[in-house]
Amino acid sequence: MTKARESLDLNGFDLPGDLKTDEALASMVRAVATAHGVPASQPVAASVNRGGGRRDTLAIPATDDELNAYQRSLLAVLLDRSPVPTSRSQIATLAGKSIKSSAFNPNLNALVNSGYAQESTRGYQATEKAVAEMGDYRPAPQSGEAAVQHWLRKLPTYEARLFRTFIDGPHTKASLAEAAECSLTSSAFNPALRNLVDLGLVFESDGGLYSLADHLR
16 A cells, blocks of 8 residues: 655645535645645645644545546636636636635646646646647637637626627627626626636727627627
8 A cells, every 4th residue: 555645734724615625625635735746646644724723634545537626627728728828817717716715726736737737927828738638628619609609608607798798799898787787886897807808708999899809700
């Protein structure tokens, strides 16, 4: 039997809501271990502070799969966007993850350290190793109605609501808010619209008019 690596001490780690299950915590610990060069074939034990003076040792068994479900969801985004570099915030948005989650950075870093993704000043891209690993993965359609429908399913609810409105034509911020039945002063409105622009799904003209990107028409 393979001996577990010396425990990764997470004493003092503040468990957010999305990591309060052992499954979610194990995913994060495995990602941290991978980032430190521990292969998936090596079991890991983590000493965890549960709060209230309670400490547990969480045993993460070895696995033949180098990628956990969390990492696969991030990698799927990179493959969808390939070969366009994708920023951390874009990856989080499209994967439906919180960029503030304590699981996000370790899992993204694990993809880089394991050779499934590469990081540059422009963002992250999937590598050939990722393509080989996710061989049964079907890339997102790149243009036309099929691409529009793909992104409507993929985008977070608020972004999808705005995106759907552009199918009928261009909008100013004011007309977009009215057509989408959203509040122009909502704290979610501008960030969601900016996400669509940053993702290349919506084009912003100099006159403050927003429209569906050319490749989606």
